Amino acid sequence: MAAQDNPIKQGKADVVRAARLSVAPMMDWTDRHCRYLHRLLSRETLLYTEMVTSPALVRGGALHLLKFNPAEHPVALQLGGSDPAELAQAAKLGAEAGYDEINLNVGCPSDRVQSGTFGAVLMKSPDLVAECVGAMQDAVSVEVTVKCRIGVDDQIPRDILPDFLTKVSAAGCKRFAIHARKAWLQGLSPKENRDIPPLDYDLVRRMKRDFPDLHLSVNGGITSLSQAKAFLADGLDGVMIGRAAYHQPADILCAADAEVFGTGSVSDPVQAVLQMLPYIEAHLSAGGKLAQVTRHMLGLFAGRPGARQWRRILSEGAHKPGAGRGLVEEALAQVQCAA
CATH class of the missing domain: 3.20.20.70 (Aldolase class I)
Structure with a gap:
């Protein structure tokens, strides 16, 4: 990266x-x-x-x-x-x-x-x-x-x-x-x-x-x-x-x-997803698979509006050939629409 x-x-x-x-x-x-x-x-x-x-x-x-x-x-x-x-x-x-x-x-x-x-x-x-x-x-x-x-x-x-x-x-x-x-x-x-x-x-x-x-x-x-x-x-x-x-x-x-540490502010999981996109692109460019990264992201919106759609889209699509950044953006859009 x-x-x-x-x-x-x-x-x-x-x-x-x-x-x-x-x-x-x-x-x-x-x-x-x-x-x-x-x-x-x-x-x-x-x-x-x-x-x-x-x-x-x-x-x-x-x-x-x-x-x-x-x-x-x-x-x-x-x-x-x-x-x-x-x-x-x-x-x-x-x-x-x-x-x-x-x-x-x-x-x-x-x-x-x-x-x-x-x-x-x-x-x-x-x-x-x-x-x-x-x-x-x-x-x-x-x-x-x-x-x-x-x-x-x-x-x-x-x-x-x-x-x-x-x-x-x-x-x-x-x-x-x-x-x-x-x-x-x-x-x-x-x-x-x-x-x-x-x-x-x-x-x-x-x-x-x-x-x-x-x-x-x-x-x-x-x-x-x-x-x-x-x-x-x-x-x-x-x-x-x-x-x-x-x-x-x-x-x-x-x-x-x-x-806990008394520093900084509360972070935003939506921003974290956006910041993960360049990381994901670098991983894919190096020959990696999308699911290797996104499997750790499935619970990111647990208990929040849109969480089910987020998890479903990534779970069903990340293993498919050619899956990439667009799939994550599609899943994130479901969270943003539900908010």
Whole structure:
């Protein structure tokens, strides 16, 4: 994308400040096209990649997974792995690619992740997580952070989470995003692990009281900006929102800069669509497909007049040969007419 077509101001990212509100890393969802859209809605919110495994980068040479638009800053790379040396190499590749933060996944409960001995299963091995974090920090100058659960399986969260934070923070990690649910590694699917285990926000609040020097963000089940602001008012340092930020991005992100960061004004999803058009044209010119971008835009007008037509036109037409900018303009016209 040409610089003059880029509507997003670039600059050195303050990731600690940005972590007051972040969009969670979500497999198959928070790719570079999704993040670009989210950046148009909020200049301040911290964005995360999908999880990228350290073996894919180091052994597989899949450096294309690190590609991102400079306009996405502040943006963090989430890594999955359990080998300290390999994670250190992957972190170095991420830092060299320009990411503002490297995050270690200690929360994903999927079978694929478990078979690689990383993700949520690492909650059982805090010493190994500490070793991984230490190796990663030695390899890069950007901050290394951890996203974790409050426990797994039969662990008692109030006992194991303080021990986990103590050991991993001793290795140099000072910022954690805590998904306030246990993960059940057997018996529940990854989808069920996002809904069935009960949330324990009070435990996360207690961890902030017990570890005042750590930067703690709460994650899990947060569906509105007002809910996020309440957690910040409670004393938590940050809030990470996942599915709601993806399915109703305007509801979460349009007012975030003004209400969470105290800067700028409320953004307009219609203007965001107009600003996406040059990005879409550049993507198509490079051989990409329209649906690769527009699949992340389907929920942009959720709950607003014209949303059904917007979603229908893009869902039905974006995969067709020759689909391009005109289809998005057609869908947007339905929203504008309904307003």
